[in-house]
Amino acid sequence: MDIKILHIDSNNPIMMNQLQQLGFINHEDFTSSKEEIENKIQDYHGIVIRSRFKIDKTFLDKATNLQFIARVGAGLESIDCDYATSKNIALIAAPEGNRNAVAEHSLGMILSLFNNLNRADREIRSGHWNRESNRGHELDGKTVGIIGYGNMGKWFAKKLRGFDVEVLCYDIQENVADANAKQVSLAELQQKTDVLSLHIPWTPDTDKMVNATFINAFAKPFWILNTSRGKNIVTADLVAALKSGKVLGAGLDVLEYEKLSFETLFQDKTTPEAFQYLLEADNVLLSPHVAGWTFESHERLAQVIVDKIKQLYFN
Numbered sequence: 001m002d003i004k005i006l007h008i009d010s011n012n013p014i015m016m017n018q019l020q021q022l023g024f025i026n027h028e029d030f031t032s033s034k035e036e037i038e039n040k041i042q043d044y045h046g047i048v049i050r051s052r053f054k055i056d057k058t059f060l061d062k063a064t065n066l067q068f069i070a071r072v073g074a075g076l077e078s079i080d081c082d083y084a085t086s087k088n089i090a091l092i093a094a095p096e097g098n099r100n101a102v103a104e105h106s107l108g109m110i111l112s113l114f115n116n117l118n119r120a121d122r123e124i125r126s127g128h129w130n131r132e133s134n135r136g137h138e139l140d141g142k143t144v145g146i147i148g149y150g151n152m153g154k155w156f157a158k159k160l161r162g163f164d165v166e167v168l169c170y171d172i173q174e175n176v177a178d179a180n181a182k183q184v185s186l187a188e189l190q191q192k193t194d195v196l197s198l199h200i201p202w203t204p205d206t207d208k209m210v211n212a213t214f215i216n217a218f219a220k221p222f223w224i225l226n227t228s229r230g231k232n233i234v235t236a237d238l239v240a241a242l243k244s245g246k247v248l249g250a251g252l253d254v255l256e257y258e259k260l261s262f263e264t265l266f267q268d269k270t271t272p273e274a275f276q277y278l279l280e281a282d283n284v285l286l287s288p289h290v291a292g293w294t295f296e297s298h299e300r301l302a303q304v305i306v307d308k309i310k311q312l313y314f315n
Contacts, residue, residue, distance in 0.1 A: 003067075003313065008037060009050035011072050012302035022310060038062045048072065048305065054260060055079045060087060068092055068312060070305045074099075074152065074292065075229065077202045078260055092308045095151035097301030098292030102227050103155035105291035106197055109225055109251030112285055114139060119282045140164040145193030148200035148228065149176045149183065156197055157181040168192060172205075190217045195225070202229035212237040215246055223249045227291040230254040235274040242281060249283035253291040 004025045007016070019026055027044075029037065034053045041047070041063040048070045049055065055069060057080055066089050069079055074095035081091055112118055115136035123130055142165050146153045149169040157167050157180035169181040170189045177183035184192075196218075200206045210224070210233040224247055226233055235256045241247040257265055257275060265288075271279075278284045 003045045004043060005046040005048060005309075006037070006041065006044040007048045008032075009048070009052050009072065011048065011050070011305075012299045014299060015048070015072075015302035015306055018303075018306045019309065022306075022314075024309075034059070041066065046070065046309065049078075051078055051260065053078075055084070057083050060084055060089070063089075068309065070094075070309060072097075072301050072305055075201050077229070090312055092305060092312070094301045094304035094308070097304040098294075098297035099151040099155040100300075101294040101297040102152045102199070102291045103159045104294075105253060105287070106156050106225050106227050106251070107159045109227075109253070109285050109287075110139065110195055110197075110223065113223060113249040113251055113283065116282075118285060139195075142166075142194040143168060143192045144195045144197065145170070145189040145222075146181060146197050146199060147171075147186075147189070148198060149173075149181065150199065152199035152227070153197075154178065154180070156199065166192070187217075191219045193218060193222055194220060195223045197225040198228045198232055200228050200232060202231055206232050208232070208234050210234065210238065212240065215241045218246070221246055221248050223247070223251075225251040227253040230256040230258050235272070235278070239274045239277045242277070242283065249285075250278075251285040252278070253287045254289050255286075258289065 002025060004027065005019060007026060007028045008030065010030055016026055038059055041059065042065055045065055045067045047066065050072045055078065060080060060083055068090040069084060070092040071079065072094060074093060076091055076093055079091065084091060116134040120134040140163055144160060144165050144167050146157060146167065146169045149171040153169060157169065160167055161180060167181040168184045168189050169177060170184060170186050198210070208231065215237060233256060238247060238250060242250065255265065255275070257272065278286065
């Protein structure tokens with residue numbers, strides 16, 4: 001078997017080791033430009049990518065022998081999936097690999113927001129012992145609304161089983177509910193939710209989904225978590241809702257301003273006014289797109305990709 005795979009992002013070494021043991025020919029190129037990769041992609045049957053660049057129509061037209069694209073992560077929005085599928089190129093992703101990491105990160109964010117942990121820590125370090133202003137909230141008795149009930153949403157609901165909470169989910173697919181969440185309409189979710197958690201891909205339908213109209217449709221003031229994609233939220237509208245008290249706090253692992261590679265934050269050097277507000281707000285918790293990027297998930301993601309490539313050729 002002479003299946004050649006090009007790896008254009010670094011991953012856990014178990015991926016390379018296992019693919020070599022299975023008989024695949026593996027080449028690495030972590031530095032060449034997209035154009036340089038395009039000039040040699042016709043020599044390869046598979047490509048393994050995280051988020052280095054977009055695999056578009058131009059790229060796919062040059063990948064004349066490509067049989068699969070493996071994305072070491074959950075989302076495939078950096079790939080022209082329809083065009084790849086039309087060329088009979090198999091698409092592989094690994095949402096199973098980091099769903100537990102995302103779920104634990106989401107839980108950590110809401111507990112930190114509810115208990116003002118980051119603010120309290122900063123205040124004590126600067127010599128202030130403020131007990132009353134750091135009085136917290138309890139998760140028990142709240143209603144958690146999850147939008148997107150796939151791998152990530154289901155695992156977050158699973159983590160909530162230890163709390164006395166009602167968990168509702170909304171998804172464009174029917175009959176996705178399980179023992180951990182009740183599937184409801186978006187209107188019912190907006191009527192009852194105290195904590196909203198987004199676990200959705202970035203698609204034309206979800207782009208800028210959380211805007212002023214969406215936020216104002218909630219019956220109660222609520223907290224929001226986003227560990228999915230930054231462009232699912234209109235940051236300026238979120239900031240307006242934080243200022244008005246409609247949104248009580250936000251835990252954001254992803255931001256509207258990220259580059260598609262997720263490796264850097266800004267397209268330019270100016271700081272948008274809305275982002276400046278997030279940086280200064282006590283009731284906002286930020287992390288650099290690492291919810292699904294733990295030491296354990298790094299290995300698990302690689303293993304899931306290997307298993308799926310193996311299944312493609314040996315089953």
